[in-house]
Amino acid sequence: MTTFDYNEELIKAMKGKLPGGVNLANTLIDMLYLGKEAVYRRLRGEVPFTLAEAATISQKMGVSLDKLVGSNKGMNAIFDLNIIHYSEPLETYYSIVDNYVKIFQEIKGDPTSVLCTASNIIPQTFYLKYELLSKFRMFKWLYQFEKIDIEHHFEELQMVDKLLDRQRDFVRESQEFNRTVYIWDSKIFVYLVNDIKYFARTNLISQEYVQKLKKELIQLLDELEEIAVQGVFKTGKEVSIYIANVNFEATYSYIATSAYRLSLIRLFAINSITSHDENVFRNVKEWVDSLRKYSVLISQSGEIQRIKFFNEQREIINRLCE
Structure with missing residues (x-):
């Protein structure tokens, strides 16, 4: 050419x-x-x-x-792996969060903006504003990839202020989409509680911090229930929440406006691979949208199912210290 x-x-x-x-x-x-x-x-x-x-x-x-340039003849697609560099994990993680915040800010005024997520973990768009819960995700990632000494404890991990601030920006800006749809695996709290219990059993998290994590989980759950009842964020933007009757093997998301497409697939616990490819976007969107047929709407609807779901999550969280 x-x-x-x-x-x-x-x-x-x-x-x-x-x-x-x-x-x-x-x-x-x-x-x-x-x-x-x-x-x-x-x-x-x-x-x-x-x-x-x-x-x-x-x-x-x-x-x-x-x-x-015609390099996609074999139905290939380009992905950004968003890999966190082991030498400076907090700095590179900050840059990833910062990039998403900038994307959210650029398109939040678009009346066609949509964020849809089918999630098998508690979405980052909620837990990142909670200091200890977000710190736990980072701690788990560092431990799993052996980037911290096994003798180091959860409370010794220091989260810099600029990262905490940017995480709160991430949550706030994510609630400015004109329309948001969440489809949750019914076990999203089970998975997190089991992870915390594991690190408590291995004495990498003290009982004092288990109690603090439990307190934040209850606060998060109360926030989610209020959003589900209202069907809107505090920003006034519409949100639909579904509880799936099937389990997901991963978390899939897409962001769209009339002129912008981005698909995301969660990878390596705390980050996602992303793509602007139209074919990838179409397939991710079809997959996320198809999961609604296996799900129950609990925002501004499905009162019995909503009450049952949140009561079950409270029971799961209350067993955290057993």
């Missing part, structure tokens, strides 16, 4: 991502920090977009560069 053809295809792809009435030139001026004439020269094909500019466009607009 020639440079001119590449530019032409890139421009077509960008136009296809923008909602009607949005000016592409103005969008690129803000996105690429270029002057008006520089942008128009690129749109007229007089000057090619640089690789760095194309990469920024791909990241910000979800334009697939591999499709433009």
Whole structure:
């Protein structure tokens, strides 16, 4: 493909991502920090977009560069693994959380924005605002990958303030989508309680901190029940919560607007692989949406099922210290 053809295809792809009435030139001026004439020269094909500019466009607009150059002929798709570097786990984890916050902020004003998740663990969009629960997830990951000494205890892990603040930003911004749908595995609290019990039995978490984790779990459960009753977040945005009658092997999510697509699959306990590929997005969306047929809506509906579910979760949490 020639440079001119590449530019032409890139421009077509960008136009296809923008909602009607949005000016592409103005969008690129803000996105690429270029002057008006520089942008128009690129749109007229007089000057090619640089690789760095194309990469920024791909990241910000979800334009697939591999499709433009024909590298997806074998039905391949590009994924971002979001791998946390072992040498600086908290720093790289911060960068991942920060990236999601920026994505949420960029699209939260879009009236077509949607976040859908089929989750077999308590979603990050809820627990990350709780200091000890989020710390426990990190502790478990570090322990599992042998990145901390076995003699070190949970309470010795230090979570820096900037990470805690950004996690709270993550939760707050995640509740600004115009519409949110959660489909929960009925055992999401069972899995977490069992994990905490394991580390308590191995004396890596003291009983004092088990009690503190239990307190945060109860606070989280109360928050979730209030959201389910109201059917909206405190932001006023709509949320639908389903409880599935089947168990999930992983957590699948997708984010969508009229011009943006992102699919996520949870990997390695605390992070997700992501893709802007249209085929991946379509398959993840179909899978998440299909799970509703096995699920019961408990937000602003299904009162009996909702009460039963939350009572069962309280019993599970109360057994934490047994």
